[in-house]
Amino acid sequence: MIKALFFDVFGTVVDWRNSIAVEFDRLAKEKGLDLDGQAFALAWRRRYVPAMKVVRSGERGFVALDTLHRENLIEVLEEFGIDGLSETEIDELNRAWHRLAPWPDSVPGLTRLKKKFILATMSNGNVALMINMAKHGGLPWDMILGAELAGTYKPEPETYLTGCRLLHLAPEDCMMVAAHNGDLVAARDLGLKTAFIARPTEYGPEQKVDFEAEHDYDVIADSMEGVADQLGC
Amino acid sequence: MIKALFFDVFGTVVDWRNSIAVEFDRLAKEKGLDLDGQAFALAWRRRYVPAMKVVRSGERGFVALDTLHRENLIEVLEEFGIDGLSETEIDELNRAWHRLAPWPDSVPGLTRLKKKFILATMSNGNVALMINMAKHGGLPWDMILGAELAGTYKPEPETYLTGCRLLHLAPEDCMMVAAHNGDLVAARDLGLKTAFIARPTEYGPEQKVDFEAEHDYDVIADSMEGVADQLGC
Missing domain, CATH: 3.40.50.1000 (HAD superfamily/HAD-like)
Known part of the structure; x- marks a missing residue:
């Protein structure tokens, strides 16, 4: 039973896809960036499994997904040519997964x-x-x-x-x-x-x-x- | 903040006191036992801190409270002269703490x-x-x-x-x-x-x-x- x-x-x-996309479309509008929220969401998510794999294999000790998400976010921001965000802004964007x-x-x-x-x-x-x-x-x-x-x-x-x-x-x-x-x-x-x-x-x-x-x-x-x-x- | x-x-x-007492008063009625639910609840609870102390000190490896409660229940049943309960009945009584x-x-x-x-x-x-x-x-x-x-x-x-x-x-x-x-x-x-x-x-x-x-x-x-x-x- x-x-x-x-x-x-x-x-x-x-x-997750549409929720993340909405947040990055809003960021694009606020900051006047040429940024497609949908593409950003997918690019961010694409780094999810590889990041966990390093932990699952034992190559890296356990770290919480918030940490992996943030590391991946920094890479995707770079990939999309977005710079000048403060640490606080990055933290806040990373918490998009909490929302x-x-x-x-x-x-x-x-x-x-x-x-x-x-x-x-x-x-x-x-x-x-x-x-x-x-x-x-x-x-x-x-x-x-x-x-x-x-x-x-x-x-x-x-x-x-x-x-x-x-x-x-x-x-x-x-x-x-x-x-x-x-x-x-x-x-x-x-x-x-x-x-x-x-x-x-x-x-x-x-x-x-x-x-x-x-x-x-x-x-x-x-x-x-x-x-x-x-x-x- | x-x-x-x-x-x-x-x-x-x-x-806990009145909730446990009600269950044992009911048991007394069902089984025709001379048993005061309030006294039973207090006697059971009295064994709570000493049982955890053995785990806290490291003398015993961690066991869940359900296990300590059950060990204590068996002692209190004996103390109150109640015997003849099946293992299933004892398990069910032990889960009084879940209710x-x-x-x-x-x-x-x-x-x-x-x-x-x-x-x-x-x-x-x-x-x-x-x-x-x-x-x-x-x-x-x-x-x-x-x-x-x-x-x-x-x-x-x-x-x-x-x-x-x-x-x-x-x-x-x-x-x-x-x-x-x-x-x-x-x-x-x-x-x-x-x-x-x-x-x-x-x-x-x-x-x-x-x-x-x-x-x-x-x-x-x-x-x-x-x-x-x-x-x-």
């Missing part, structure tokens, strides 16, 4: 699911990032789990297993909910139940994968409300 | 405070216990921090400091809220702000200490709503 749902967050629960907007179905779906299950984030985002995002967007988590508590990044097994252990639950009592096949396969290999939500616009025109479920997950839906429907909430 | 509030939970947010009722002012006060601050538990209760209690009583936590994440028990400094570290906040940006002077003094010594809530009926007739604030804390109140008043919520 499933007792807890673990959620991937970036892309699955919130729309991502939920997909329209996320809060209604999570609110229904919360009545029956423990809802926990299982994100690579650090604890403060997840808490600030939840307060910003009204995400009703019971607990923030994920990378920072495990000291490594998904899809390392320890990330998921630390979550199960902290809830005193067996993997089979937990279900991973994600819009990414890779995340679900990693969780399934550890014994967790799985739910796929299709988010075909996550990457916009750049999206190449994850248009649909590539495996026979326990739940396959096209929204958080669809997950709630299928789990009888 | 305070960004996060850390809450002691047993006694400060929830009324503690909030003091009447807790949810209204926390709901007000949540609009302005990050609300995190800073309890010796383990994560699953805290989550189940929150779902049972409607406690609107943003995060469960405390003993299990730190791997030791309050008032060990590492318990509070792990919480600050996970929120990426300095101790002075956090405020410890508790009904116990010892808890507040430990937090204050680490640089946290402090708020005292008087809970003069926590232990019932057995209460000997903590009737009032023994130091000049940043906030001194007689309810969670009083804390919200003084923090401008």
Whole structure:
């Protein structure tokens, strides 16, 4: 019997691309820069997996995603030829990840699911990032789990297993909910139940994968409300 | 500027004594036992600090409070001459700590405070216990921090400091809220702000200490709503 749902967050629960783009379009307007927010968001995100890989491999000790995001931001600002920002302005831009907007179905779906299950984030985002995002967007988590508590990044097994252990639950009592096949396969290999939500616009025109479920997950839906429907909430 | 509030939970947010007593009075009725729920609750709680002390001293590796509670429960059942309970019944009784009722002012006060601050538990209760209690009583936590994440028990400094570290906040940006002077003094010594809530009926007739604030804390109140008043919520 499933007792807890673990959620991937970036892309699955919130729309990082448009949220980041809006902030950089605003910056462009304020500073009179020739800058495409959408292109900037995608360029920033492109550096996400490689930055974590160095930590996952053990080559670099664990650092929170806020730190990786900031290092990547500085590189992308340079790539886009944007200079002259103060350290405070860079910090503030980096916290754009703390202000991502939920997909329209996320809060209604999570609110229904919360009545029956423990809802926990299982994100690579650090604890403060997840808490600030939840307060910003009204995400009703019971607990923030994920990378920072495990000291490594998904899809390392320890990330998921630390979550199960902290809830005193067996993997089979937990279900991973994600819009990414890779995340679900990693969780399934550890014994967790799985739910796929299709988010075909996550990457916009750049999206190449994850248009649909590539495996026979326990739940396959096209929204958080669809997950709630299928789990009888 | 305070960004996060850390809450002691047993006694400060929830009324453990009457909640436990009700469950054991019910057990007495069901089983036809001569058992005083209030006396049982106090006897069980009396074994709480000594059990944690063995972990805090390093004599015993960290075990979750659920485990200590269960060991203590078995001793108290023996002390009260109650036998013949199944392992499942004992597990179920042990989870009485997951079902503690909030003091009447807790949810209204926390709901007000949540609009302005990050609300995190800073309890010796383990994560699953805290989550189940929150779902049972409607406690609107943003995060469960405390003993299990730190791997030791309050008032060990590492318990509070792990919480600050996970929120990426300095101790002075956090405020410890508790009904116990010892808890507040430990937090204050680490640089946290402090708020005292008087809970003069926590232990019932057995209460000997903590009737009032023994130091000049940043906030001194007689309810969670009083804390919200003084923090401008």
